[in-house]
Amino acid sequence: MTKVLSIKNAIILLNGKNRSRGYKDFLAPIFPLLDLYSDIYVVSENFLEDFSRFMETMKEVAQFLTAHKFYRINLRPLHPFSSSAHFIEIYTTLHYTLLPFMEEAYRHQNISRLMIFPVIQLKEAGDEKNLLSFLEFLRERNLVPSLYLQNFSSLSIQNLINTQKERVYIERGEGPPEEKIVRTLCCHLQCDKLLAWFNTPVRSGLPEDRTLIFSEKDQIFFVGLKNFLTGNSLDAHSGALISEIEKTFLKNYDDPLFHNLAVLPQLKETFLTNNRKREAANIFFSLGLELVKREDYAKGLDLFEEALAMPGGIDDLRAVLLSKALCHLRLHDFKSAQAGLDAVEKEDPTDAMVHYYQGQLEFGLKDYIEAIDRFKKAIEIDARQIPVGDAYYYMALSHIDILEYDDALTCLAEAEKNFSQDKLSPIFYYQGICFLGKNNLDAAYQFFQKALCSNPAQEDLSSIYLHLGICHKEKGEYLSALDDLKKAREAEEDRLDVHNLMGFCYFKLKYYDQAIACFLRAVEINPHSAIDWANLGVNVRAKGEDEKAIILFKKALGLDPTIGFAQKHLQELLEKKNR
C-alpha cells in the first residue's frame, strides 16, 4: 500500500490580539490526516484574548468528530496560570461545550471522544493556594490538568499534582519562549510515544516524530521538531500544502532513531519527574539495542549504562548485561566484556547466549581452543537461543587459525545451513582457505570462485582475488595469477600482501622492473617489511645492479637478520666484490 501520512500530534501557536484570516481554512484539511486517536495542543500566551480562537478550534474538532464517529481527539490548551475569575468562566464554558460528547460517551459506556486536558503554565513557584483551588475546579469537571514548569523544580509543587493521572512538563534549554515550549512539548510527546511503543505487545519500528506545528502569526506550518528548530516552514497559503506536508513528513520518517536520540537528554528528566523510571530504563535499553543494530556500539553502551542507572530497575537485567558485554567486545574492551559475561554466567551457567558471547570474546583474545569449546557448549545447551550460524562460522575460523582444516570444513558446512543465500560468500571463501591449507588447489580455486559469484561485500573482494591469485601462483601459472592480483589491487590498493605476491610473480616471469615497482610500493606501505626489502634486493641483483642490491639486503637484514635467502645473496655479493 502507498505509504500514507498520519499526524499524531498538532501544536497550534496562537497569536494573541491580531487575529489572522482563514484560520479555519488552514485547519480543516489537516483533520483527515490526524491519527484516529490524536492530540492537539493549543498554545496561548494570553488565553483570555485567544479564547474565541480556541473555541473556534474546538468547534472545528467537534464538527469533524461528529462526522467521523471512530475518531477520538484530545484538546490541550497550554497557557499561563491566572487566578482571574475569567478563567473559571472560560473553563465552565468549555465544560458545557463538551457535554454532548460526554453524554454520547455515557450512553455508549465509553470514554468521551473529545476531551480537554488543560496545561497550566507556571513561571515561578508561589500563589499555590489559588492554583490548588483552580486545579480542583478543573478536576471536578473531568478536565484533567497538567502543570508546565518554566525553569524550576517540580519538587516545590509536588503536593499540588497527582502524578498518577496528571503530568508535569519541565521546560529546559535556551531560545525564544515559543521555541522552548515547542521543544518541551515535542519531547513529552515523544516520551508518550516511546511509552506506548514499549508497552504494546505488537511492536513495530521506533516511534516517529509525527507532530505538525502551526504558527497562526506567520501562517506557516512546520513538519516535526527538526524543521521547526531549523526554520524550515511550509506556507499555509500554498495550494499544494497537504502534499508538501506529506512529502516532508515521509522524509522525516526515514530516521526515527535520530529524533528519539535528539530528545533523549530531556526525555530522561521527563521520565524521572513523572515517575516512569522502570519504563525509562527499558526504553533506554531498547534504544541502545537499535544503536547496536547499527553497529554504533559506543553510543549503545552509553544507553545501556543509563538503563542500568535508572532507579526503577530493568525487566531483563540479563539481556542488558549481555548487550553491554557485546558492546565492550565490539569495542575491543575485552576486560570489561569478560567481567560482564562472567557476572551473567555466574547467575546462570546454562545460558547458551553467555557461552556464545564468551566464545566471541575468546576468539577476540585469540584463544581459539577456548573459543571452540565455548561455541560448542552454546550449541549444545540450546542452538535456538543463539545465532547458530554465526557460532559455527566463528568456530570454523578458530579451527582455521589452529590449522584444523577438516574440523573447520565441518563447521562451515553447518554454518552454510543457517546462513541466508545472500550471505554465503564468506563461507565459500573460508572453505577455499581450508582446501588451500590442505593443498587441494583445484577445490580451493572452485570455492574462491564461488565466493566471488555469491554477491561478496566490497571489502571482501580483494581477499578473494588475492587467494585466486595464490592458487594460480602455487600451480606456477604466474600470468593468470597476475590477472587476479591486479583485480585484488584494484579493489584495495594499499594491501601489502597483494603487492608482494605480484612482485613475486613478475620475478618468476623475469619481469624485474615490474617486480621492483611492486616491492617498492610494498615497502612504501610498510617501510619495516624486511622481506620486501630483501625481494627488492633479489630483483635488483637479477638486473646486475650488485651495489644497490648489497644496500637493499643489508637494509632487510637490519630489520630481520633471520631471512635466509637475503643472507645468502649478501654473502655471495660480498664475496664476489672482494674477489
Add this chain to the structure above:
Amino acid sequence: MNLLLFEINPFTPPSVPISLAYIGAYAQANGFGVKIITLGEGTPFSLRHLQTLIEEYKPGLVGFSTYQRNIFYVLGLANAIKKIAPEIKTVIGGPQATFLPSVSLAQSSIDFICREEGELAFFTIAKTLLEDSAIPLVPGCSCKLEDGRFSDGPPLIGYTNLDHLPSPYLSDGLIDFEKIDEAILLTSRGCPYQCIFCYTPNAFKQKVLFHSIERVIEEIERIVKRGIKKIWFADPSFSFRMERVDELMENILKKNFKLDIWLETRADLINTELLKKMKRAGIKQVAYGLESASEKVLSKLKKKISLDQIRKAIDLTHQQGIGVELFTQFGLPHETFEDAMTTFRFLKDNQVPIRGNSNSQQTQIYFGTELYTHHKKYGVFPFENQTPPYLSIGDQYETSCLSSGEIKKIKVIWEKESLDGGKRMVS
C-alpha cells in the same frame, strides 16, 4: 476477492489479533486475499489511510471484531467505509455479535452479523458474495435484507476437529512475527460450565473442542523458530482435560523450548504433579477465576467451585514457584459491600499481588449470558440512560444489594490498593 479484517480498540495498545487471524487463515487457505488491520491507541492510522486502503486494496468484504467496548467505533468505521465505497459489504463478529439483537443494527452500515464459528461464517459470506448468489441468507449469519431488516440464515455445521482450521501461525503473512514479542495460542475452544456471567458456554453450546497436541507443538515450534519465547494460552479452561495438558507439557519439555508461559484455568483442574510439570515446561503465571470470595455469592454464580479448592490451588501453585493471578469481580448478584471486601481481603490473605489481571473489575453484563437474560431475577437493575440497543447492560446497573455509589466505592478501594496503579495519562 480481497477481504479486510479490522480489530479496533481505541483505549489500549494494539494486540495480536488472534481471532481475526484464524478467520483470515481459513479464508486465505480457500483462495481469498486477506489483510488484517489492528488499530489501537497510538497506531498511525488516519482517515486518509482508510481511503487509500479501500481504494488500493479494493476489498469486497470487510469484517470487524466486535465487543461491547468497541462497537460504537466499529459502526463509525463501517459507516466511513460505506461512504468511500458503498458496494463493499460489511460483517461483524465476535462476542458482541453472537447474541446481538438484529433489530439494533437496522439503521447501521452493517450487512451481516456473524452468529457462529467465525472462520466458516466469514468464508461462507465471502464465497456467497463472490458467486453473486441471489440468496442473501448465509448459514450461521443474520443477513440484512433490502428493507433494512435482518433475516437469520440456517445453522452452520461446524467442524468437530479443530485441526481442520488452518493455524494463523502456520499460514503465511497473517501474523507479523517481527512485531510481536508474545504469541497467543488457543489449544481448545469452548467451556462446559455454566457460569451465569459468561457468554462462552452459550456461544459454544457448552461443548469443548480441542486441537491435537501435534498441531499445538507444530505451532510452538514455528513461533520459537521466529524468536518468540512468550506464550499466552488463551483457552477458557486450559486444563479441562488434565491428561491432555500433561501430554502437552511432556512434549514441550521434550522439545526443550525454554518458554515463558501464561495460562488461565480452573482451580479444580490442577494438581501437584501437573503443576510440577508445568513449572518445568516454562509456565510462569497461572490465572484462576475466583470471581468472589464470598461463599454465598460464589455459589450463586453456578461456577461450581469452592473457596477451599481455590485456596488449595493457590497454595500448590505457589509451592511450585509459579505466580498466581486471580480474576475477581464486584457488583455481582447478591453481593453486599462486605462481600466485596471479603474478596479484596482474600487476595491479600493468600499473598496474591493486586496487579495485572488480579486488579478487580465490575461485572460486565453481556448479551448471551444468563445474567443478562434473567437480570431481574438476579436483582440487577440497569440504569435508564437511553443506551443504544446494540449495547448490553455492561456496567450500567446497580443491584438489590449494592447501590451505584457503593459499586464506585469498591472500585476506588481496588484502584487504591493496585500495585500497578492502573493506566495513567502522564508520561
